[in-house]
Amino acid sequence: MTTKSKPKKMDLNKENYHSIEADKQYMSVSQFHSFRQCEAKTMAILNGEYKEPETNALLVGSYIHAAFEGEEAFAKFIEEHNGAIFKTRGNGKYADFEMADKMIETLKNDPFAMFALTGEKEQIYTANLWGVDWKIKVDNINHQHKFFSDLKTTPDLHKRYWSDKYETWVSFVEAWDYVLQMAVYRLVLQEALGEKYTPYIVAVTKENPPNKAVLHFDESRFDFEYDYIETFIERIIKVKTGEIEPNRCEKCEYCRMTKKLNNTIEIGELIYA
Numbered sequence: 001m002t003t004k005s006k007p008k009k010m011d012l013n014k015e016n017y018h019s020i021e022a023d024k025q026y027m028s029v030s031q032f033h034s035f036r037q038c039e040a041k042t043m044a045i046l047n048g049e050y051k052e053p054e055t056n057a058l059l060v061g062s063y064i065h066a067a068f069e070g071e072e073a074f075a076k077f078i079e080e081h082n083g084a085i086f087k088t089r090g091n092g093k094y095a096d097f098e099m100a101d102k103m104i105e106t107l108k109n110d111p112f113a114m115f116a117l118t119g120e121k122e123q124i125y126t127a128n129l130w131g132v133d134w135k136i137k138v139d140n141i142n143h144q145h146k147f148f149s150d151l152k153t154t155p156d157l158h159k160r161y162w163s164d165k166y167e168t169w170v171s172f173v174e175a176w177d178y179v180l181q182m183a184v185y186r187l188v189l190q191e192a193l194g195e196k197y198t199p200y201i202v203a204v205t206k207e208n209p210p211n212k213a214v215l216h217f218d219e220s221r222f223d224f225e226y227d228y229i230e231t232f233i234e235r236i237i238k239v240k241t242g243e244i245e246p247n248r249c250e251k252c253e254y255c256r257m258t259k260k261l262n263n264t265i266e267i268g269e270l271i272y273a
C-alpha cells in the first residue's frame, strides 16, 4: 500500500462554495443533515448522479435572503430569476414573491429585527471538527457585538412537528435541524476566530400579515447536537470515502426513483421505517 500525502484543500469563495467539488472536500451542516436523511441520495449527489429538484419555496427563500444581503445582490438575483418572479403578461410578481415582499417589508419595518441582521453578509469560514473539515457560510456576522444571525422563513412560528431525532414534538427550528446548524456554526467560528459568537435566528412567517421573532438558544441545547454529531460522524465519513456502502432510506425521491423490490414487508414496519 502506498501512503497518500494529504491533498491541499481548495480555497472557498462565493462562486465555488456550493459546488460538488467543495462538498466532496468539506463537510457542511446541510451535507450532514442530508446523510442523516439518506446516505444513498447524498452519495448520488456527491457523485454527480442525482440533483435535488429546485423547489419554488427554496427560490423564495433565496429571494428574501438576497433582499437583506444588499441592493446589488438583490438586483442581481431578480435579474437572474426574472422569469420565475414576474408574470409573463407584465402584471406584477407571482403570488409567492408578492408574499415574500411583505415578509421583507415586515422585517425592514422592525428596528429590533433589523439590528439582529446588522453585520457582514455571507461570510465563509472553515474549521476541522470531529476529524473532518467543515465549511460554513454565515448569513450575517456582527464582529462588534460578537453575534451571528440566520434568516429563516416558516409557515407558522408556533406549529408543532413530530421529531424522531428528539423523540418529541418540536418547533420548526428543531424540525429543520437549525439547532444543529447554530451549534456547528458557533464552534467553527470559535475555531476560526478564537472567540465566542452568540447565534440568533431571525424568523419571519408566510402568514398574512407575516409574524416575526428573533430567537435565541439556551446553551444546553448545543451539547445534545455535539453528541448527536459525534454519534454519527464516523459512519458518515466512512460512507463518504467509500469505505462502507451507503444505506438507502427507501422513502426519498432518489430512493423512489431507483427502487427495485425484492421482498415483502410486514405492515408493522410501515410507520417505523
Ligand SMILES: [Zn+2]
Residues within 6 Å of the ligand: 037, 038, 039, 040, 041, 248, 249, 250, 251, 252, 253, 254, 255, 256
Ligand atoms: Zn433515500
